[in-house]
Amino acid sequence: MKKFYSILLLVFIANSLRAQEDALPTTRFGATIVAGFNASQIDGDDSAGFNKVGINAGLKSDIFLTRKTEINVGILFSQRGSRPDTKNETFLDEFIFGLSYIQVPVLFTFKDWYQSEEEYYRVRAFAGLSFGRLVSTRLDQTAFDSTPELLQKNSLGFHFGAGYSFTPKMRVVAEFMRDIIPLYNVRTIPNPIINTGLIIRTVSFTLEYSL
DSSP, X not given: OHHHHHHHHHHHHHHHHHHHHHHSOSOSEEEEEEEEEEEEEEETSSOOSSOEEEEEEEEEEEEESSSSEEEEEEEEEEEEEEOOOTTOTTOSSOOEEEEXXXXXXXXXXXXXXXXXXXXXXXXXXXXXXXXXXXXXXXXXXXXXXXXXXXXXXXXXXXXXXXXXXXXXXXXXXXXXXXXXXXXXXXXXXXXTTOOSOOEEEEXXXXXXXXX
């Protein structure tokens, strides 16, 4: 009887080790090129719609935890902001609220729908935080064009999204990001026109290529 239990224990240990081996990635680190665009709006500027289009491009480093999970840390050039819909007659003069950031997203990614022939996962979902540093501004014909120096230089936002892989190396990604830190600290603004801190919301569409 003891031999029987010993054999069962050995089989269990062997299966457990095999499962752990299968779960481990073949490599621990990778890199990804990102290129695409943002469509953004600012809550509180009286203009609705994701009408401000800008560049979203850079690099991401990938840390593979298991075959299905990874941590991604990027450094991206991201243009965001706001502009009115050209068909909206409420705004007689077109204004542009353009903000360029160096963005550092930190994401947790889960992958699924394994393709056994080419050994990659077809779909992925991710969520995390993004830290940004404002590097340039363009404020044209806005109520805020006299106060660019009052813009907060650092940003923090949460975002989530999903991706679909065409090949082991190439995929399309869509994501949504909402800033947590407003553009202005209203307690330090002398301009009575600005009665809200203004929050950026951004939808991004990118093409990613794993190196």
